Amino acid sequence: MWYKIEMNCKKILRINPFSFVLYFCIFFLCSQSFVYGELQTIHLPITIDYSILRSSLIQQAFNKPGEKAVPLDFGEGCSGIELWKPEVGPDKDKTMIKLGSNIKVRAGLPIGKTCMPLSEWDGYIEVFQNLFVDQKNMKLGFQTMDFRTLTPDRAQTSINTVLTNIIKNYLNPYLNKIIIDVDAPVKGLQDILPLFFQTKDQNNARSWFSKLRPGQVQIKQSGISLDLLMDIEKDRLSKEKTDVADNEKERDEIVKSWENLDAFSVYQVHTLIGHPVTEEEKYNILEMILDTRHDFIQNLEEGKLPRDLVSKQFCDIWQGFGPLMRKYLTKQQAVSSNFVLFSAVSDVLSSLRNIGPSIGVSFNKDALIKLAKLISVPGLPTDLQYLQVVDRRLLDFFGIGQIVDAVPMPSIYVPEIEIPDLLDSDKLANKIYKYFGFHPFQTFLNLSSSLVFADGPMIDPEKIRPWVFKKNDFSPYVERIGKKLEQVYVDIQKKKRLDSKYHIFFKNLLFATAWQETCWRQFVENKGKVRPLESYNQSSVGFMQINVRVWRGIYQPEALRWDIDYNMRTGCEILDLYLQRYALRRAETRTLDLDTLAMTVYAMYNAGPAQYKKFLLRRKNYKYSKVDQLFWQKYLWVKDGQYNKLSVCLIGK
Template sequence: MIRLISLLLLSWCLSPPLAAQSRSLEFPLNLRPAFIEQLLARQVFAGADTSLRVWEDGQACNYLDLAEPEPRLADGHITTRARASAQVGTAIAGRCLSVVNWQGYVEVDQQPALGIEPGTVQFRVTDSRVFAADGETAGVVGTVWKWVKKHVQTRFERLQVDLNPLLGELRQLLPQVYPQQPAPIQRILEGISLQSATVDAERLTLTLQMDLPPGFVDVPMPADEPVLTPAELERWQQSWRQWDAFLTHFIRQAGQTAVSAQTRAELLAVLIEARRDLLPVLTRPNADTRSLTDLFVKTWQRLEPVLQDLSAQLPAESAMHYLTFMAAADMLATIESIEGQTGLTLNADALRRLARLANPDVGAELLQYSTDVDPQLRTIFGFGPPLPRLPSALPPPESRADDPEARAVSGLGGYMLAVRPMLVLQDSHYVELVERLNGWAPTLQVLDEYLPLVQELLDRVVGATLNRHELAQRYKTLFRPLVLAIAWQESCWRQYVKQAGEVRPIRSNAGAVGIMQVNQHVWRGFYELDALQHDVGYNAMAGAEIVHHYLVDYAIAHKEHEHEGGMDNLVRATYAIYNGGPSHRDRYRRDNVRASLKRIDQSFWHKYQKVREGDPLVVAECYTG
């Protein structure tokens, strides 16, 4: 026993510290049945209309054709069933005397295995069968099957997956995202390999492996100053803008390729959540590059399952590009999830390289950060053409702030001529409402005049929104009180407040502005930032449009009204999303929610009930309480 203890102590003393040991990481690439089907179409069934002539006698008298492959995945193997047609005959005097014409099916079982060439997967045929048209019996062609079976198996064994282009992309990416560690990165590059290929009922999984060498984690990072200097602040602003531009471009591109509305809604939710995650970072005086790394990891955890679904909807070549991106992103996120520092750098070159994994043709616009409205972004995600706004030639709001005579517009002159023809709310009374409310910071003494005007404006905005965007009749009764209650909750129906003697648009620390508190960072590209601040009608329309989006694409789409509580749940869920982002959709019915969020939700629900009961002007409680 003493000798045993001594040996254990000696081995422990001689072994390297844990931090100095290398660490192996694995990254699964999941290929769905649709992807396998596309590979079959490209590599095996390459004829017209996804067909394959398996065998013929050279005179087109005896042949077997296959078409329309449908792979099914099971534990350990892939079974592909294809429609089959065969002819058996005799060639006489240059003509074919047909003896048998047959229609049926062929099934082929294959098992994946690592190929002879590194980075490749081959599919070995383990069995094959033939069925008559009823799908059950072999039929008359059963005897012929023995003659052509080997030809079928030979053709199917052409199927392979070659990951070498993917591995090549990873080897080019790593030195760019870890520029501070050239020697360890070289060791990693040499060790990246394909380890296994397995099949279950849902996917073919190809597992990549890489080894992190000793010392790769806990790399000394440059110490950050307690407060950023102006130059450091400028570099930080450039970094987060590049990250935001990269993510926006990538999600816009993914949204263009997505087939289903649900996938597009999930992609937009990732963008919204990522931008919301960025908000507290923007207000920190000592933010550093690690902040972007943390945001990258958090965003990837949301984006990965959406891209998995998206890749199954794409042609094989495009799907492989997305799989390459997913492998790279998953690799980086896994490494960065390890405790410690690694020196990950998400600079412009690294982001461009990462984006080109998904789309090799990405252009110079990738990292362009703009606050302009992006009509393409709005169209892809179902918002339609840009919202109309009143012309920017309005007098400065401050000049009309406390002047009742200036607010009481008696004539609009040539102003209406400048209103865009597409303006849904084009009537002169709407313009007059906006004119009167713009620049007005209400006080308790004028609420009797102010609140009815805001109510009328919001009612018109609700009607315009329902004209622009579809909503099933059964949900329309929810929409008006929902919009009015949110405007009450968010701003007390105010676009402007008076601060230090000046009238300014009401604004939160996180960048939300106006009557609907539309966040300018979160909704960059969807709305005009200047109009959100200085046009109460535009801000109200933007907010109502966002409410509609959250109600339809999240609350209704996820069937919140089918939980206990019924239709009221749609209201609660929509506001929870409006307040906290798509990930907050079900917080109103969860127990593990912070007390502060529960109070916010209860406060909103109180307001919604008041508005629904028919007295929205009780918003005056904001000013008296």
């Protein structure tokens, strides 16, 4: 037995070195597969917009003054080709790139210092090119396959053989030299993308992205789609159903991450300011921002924050912003290379979200700041602060928030104030106030407040007193509120110029909305202490329940809380916005009666522009929500002038 063991050991030792190394490598690879798990190649398509391609074309070929290219200049202009004002896009079958340009071709014979002209043509040319990937050098290349000649008016025409040969021999090779460098943006992706992962996952992410490589390329209507390939462990690609945050710490992290994304979205809007963005495009941007904010608020109020909420919203926002940013930002050649990387990062992050939530993308502030710096604008901070202050540039861009003038308010949050003659429980203090003109508690409050509000004005209790409801003041209170709301309605309509046929309708809509939201209350009082009426999470405030997260940057939060006039005007403007900019501009609205239109506009007021289609679908299926039904009841009471019904919610009977 010992003899056999000895012989086997000698056989093992006699294995030649090459075989030993081969066996070792096989063992190592198998063990790595066991340790790291089975790998799967995933596809991460990025879009290279045609405007970016055009910028590359100008830099490499059309680099003479006036965006001119000169592929041939022979005999001091005796023979030559000139092109100018190039256009780039897909051909009709989306199989090749179509390069169009004005063109002038000359053929001549130099004789001494003179030129004998042979032929000349001015017109327009369309060159068709195949696109290929040079994976070794990480570049996209172009190969000219054919061309078509047209008149300056774009009618097809033909040219003689001499000119045709000049184009084939000189223009085609000239355009074949154009390349798009893929290596630089891929390295940029490898640098930035790991930042979008939690700290514990960043090393894994760096390993994945270090092997990023180009795959197939496709020509699409929106641009060139380049497929980037990456290998990742299969167990990280689980497409399990996303659940919700199940503890307070995780919910706080999602809220913070969402605030980072919201600040980033506003930053993207700022990069478009100053560009010739159309009114329709501005409406679409505002609609997208309002819908994402309402979506977040709804999930927050329901206590069900999906773990992938922020990544989903990032994808939705990029889907809306991407085409606009490609349209306007790539016109600046100085930022085009950075924008290529910005666009590629956004495309990859969207693809990673679609692959599966378990991959663990994290939208932290540092990563978003680095992304924002790629499209930085002089004078625009990239710190992405989530601030509750009015953004004047945003107001000008969207054309809203400008007809509501707020009175000066404290710059910090004021939870409540004390009003002396509302302190029914403190008779002695009220007697002191009655006979001596000051209230001991209020005097102390004023002294302390003068220190707290050193950076802002005090809140004037006298301006608040008439708008605090007391049960023994029902009829006078309703009359005061009605007159004030009527005046707000009249003032807003003078500025907004609503068609007169909608005036009575809009007044009913405004009164019913305020009834539904707060039962005509701006404040609530308890034992002389007055505070603004707020939702349980303090995000919706005042008479019209304006959500300060949804309208962040547009309206002043403290004025919404303490100035009833400002709150009313804000709510009135928002209703007008949803009516005139969104509802009345849509073809479906023409088929709606005014009562249905009122319910549709309120649905948007309550939960964002996306509710336009959602409400009409509920109406079609006769599946009205509880909120729809409650508003409808208030709206009918307003139409019938039954304001005495306010006692149900104000007094309880």
